[in-house]
Amino acid sequence: MTVQEGSRVSAGVTFAARLYFDNITHTFGNGSATLRGISLAAEPGEVLCLLGPSGSGKTTLLRIAAGIEAQTTGRVLLNDKEIAGPSVFLPPEQRSIGLVFQDFALFPHLTILDNVRFGLTALSREEAKREAMIALSRVGLDTYAGAYPHILSGGEQQRVALARAIAPRPAVLLMDEPFSGLDSRLKDAVRAETLDILRRSRATAIVVTHDAEEAMRMGDRIALLKDGRLKQVGRAEELYQKPADLFVAGFFSELNVFETRVQAGSAETPVGRVAAPGFADGQKVTVAVRMSGFDVGEAEGEMQARVLSRRYLGVVELLDLAVPGADTPVRARVRCGALSSQARDIFLSLRRSDVLVFETRAENA
Template sequence: MIAKTMAEPHSDDGAPQRHPRLAVTFAARLSFDDVHHSYHGKETIRGVSLTAEPGEVLCLLGPSGSGKSTLLKIAAGIEAQSRGRVMINDREVAGPLAFLPPEKRGIGLMFQDFALFPHMTILDNVRFGLTALGRKAAVAEAHEALDRVGLAHYAASYPHVLSGGEQQRVALARALAPRPGVLLMDEPFSGLDSRLKDTIRADTLAILRESRATAIVVTHDAEEAMRMADRIALLRDGALVQVGDAHEIYRRPADLFAASFFAEINEFQTRVQQGRVETPLGTVPAGNHADGTRVSAAVRLSDVTVAAQGGEIPARVLSRRFIGVVEILELAVPGSERAIRSRIRADLLPKGLRDVTISVKQQDILVFEKER
């Protein structure tokens, strides 16, 4: 139903009717400069320096408690940092020299629960933040924003009649209607049906691109971040682990945490010997790690190739779980006390096959110094 609503309507002659273009904003640069934050004596943000460039979609990614939402609140002015500065277009909006309230920052907010007012019509919800305009102009802007997200026909309705996906789009329209230079989105898709997430996410990204606002999106879902972001900032325990585009972080993770956050991995603990790192799935150069250094080696499940024969390492199938397009295998291999897991295309192996071979490319064995 939602996907159909989002599709472009057609005129009587069959030609697509475009939604009016959402008014373009003047995208702003938002920067965190050595930002710290504490809560009840516990440091929740530890020296974060990060910039969202004009028109960029930047995802703050990390597990619960990593500081993502706190950073968003600091940017919005809902929370105050204990140290450091927040700047918009190189102007300090929070720091030793200034503290602008949220309504003075030119920032749009979109919360996880959408925060729609149940007693207001959809149109009034969208025009709620257009306080700088007269009523007639505000209504016109709100109608245009609703039309762009495909919900103009719900203008006189109330939030309770809308599905979760439709409410999400109303919240997006409301956040963008004032044409903010920066849009902050806190887990905007977490409450949606998993079957509709891809469609709603793609449509949201298209609207963000058209509006040209700088967007900072909080998520705990690595795949979601890779689908949406120009760049990803991965956080852990209030500190930045790595910043880069999806390809860079996935292919060259900074540490074991980054590698495991973006994909399921097989992990091995070992030591560097004679400049090499030996694992049950192959031996690789140790790089800059000195002999005797304790290291963690990681291999993604998708990088373990399984075949009936012709591979480099003999293995025995302990279990296989069919999950649609792929199967997850657990395999016993020489030299490993724990089962090795592999993610392969479904039906690649004959049913009932027990003895197989596996191969792993040398560049797919990732080596990191062991965390203390």
């Protein structure tokens, strides 16, 4: 059975709120720290993506915001009102914060309408039904209010979970890896639908993800975490173009990394000499070149390389290249058709905009 979309209403959920994490730390009973002094604000009406690898602390931070978990130290403030801190800890139902779980958590024995109105316990039955129908209209599924979750696709179930979260008209909406259970072919469409719903509802939203592209697609800003620390916060283009360190750069791009030293304002690498402004002569630096940072051809060019392997991906090809002076193969992502099918000995030129230079630190090694 195919579910058709119902009409959608465009009314907002509520006035957007500012959610602020003030120097949040979290430690388990065994003494291991999951969050180390996180100070971060989700501004009114924005979509803030918490990005990071597994174990970085992003889901713990979300649970602290929701009131499911208590921080060890620090405060959580909603519109400058403390909702969790040394002297106060509001339970989840008093925070005006909605939560969309990773697995949607729909009750299979309840209709879609009853799933959505499940948390509206403070309202009368008729008021709860009206609010639930409004929420279902916002996600385009009001015509299936009497159906059961098993007839819905994964993307439609995600929209029901979203409707349930926005039905109480929360000031802040939290979403924990909301698209991880979806088929990869559905993700783009469901993400776009969800972002549209968030924009129309005008709620402040915090979305947890480990996928950098997903964060760039959805977030007004991105907060990147590693080992419980906040590495960098900013718009997608800021984190991509001006990463704070090698970890940030590597989270948004696949990199070729070379260790070298600065001489006369530049650094010599196997793929060419690159500018290194702001570094002292003799200083150790790490040069990172994005895989997309190479132009390739079979005519005479800047430097020679030999094709070791190539993988066809449709729009692009992935190349492993032997380059004189490089200890390991250089990896390149190039447009399909840039090389003939039999090309073996080729030439490279470096695209300087895809080169990043960092001070060499222990974490870069």
